[in-house]
Amino acid sequence: MRKETFVENRIKSVGFALRGALLLIRTEASIKIQVALAVLVTIAGFYYQISNTEWILQVLAISLVVGIEGANTAIEKICDFIHPDFDERIGFIKDVSAGAVMLVSIGAIIVGLIIYLPKVF
Structure with missing residues (x-):
């Protein structure tokens, strides 16, 4: 059996990552909301003709949240796979993970406000 080349292996990895991203978008309600918001602020970016720096910050904020x-x-x-029943330790892990999403989301909202408030008002 022939060993895969580095390039073939990278192409396979990208395929797995794309499949994972599509699974995430198709199956998770929170990601669907985040993607919808990303589309809206992207449209707003074109409408308000934000600067290159603002685009960079917006893309970074969207990427971080998603x-x-x-x-x-x-x-x-x-x-859930490891411990399907309720367990305080698992609850702690899930809460901390959700808290990380919240913190990044707050940061993204602040970036959005800094970019768009001056343009709207």
């Missing part, structure tokens, strides 16, 4: 939300979902699924 990425952390994905990690949170993975953590919750692992916890």
Whole structure:
């Protein structure tokens, strides 16, 4: 059996990652909301003609929220798989993971307000 080349292996990895991203978007309500918000602020960015720096900050904020939300979902699924019954320790892990999403989301909201409040008012 022939060993895969580095490039073939990277292409496979990208395929797995894309499949994971699509699974996340199709199955998780919170990600669907985040993606919808990302589309809305992207449209707003074109409408208000935000600067390159503002685009960079907006893309980073969106990416952080969606990425952390994905990690949170993975953590919750692992916890549910390992220990399907209620356990305080599992609850703690899930709460901390959800708290990380909340903190990043607050940061993204602040970035959005800094970008768009001056343009709207």
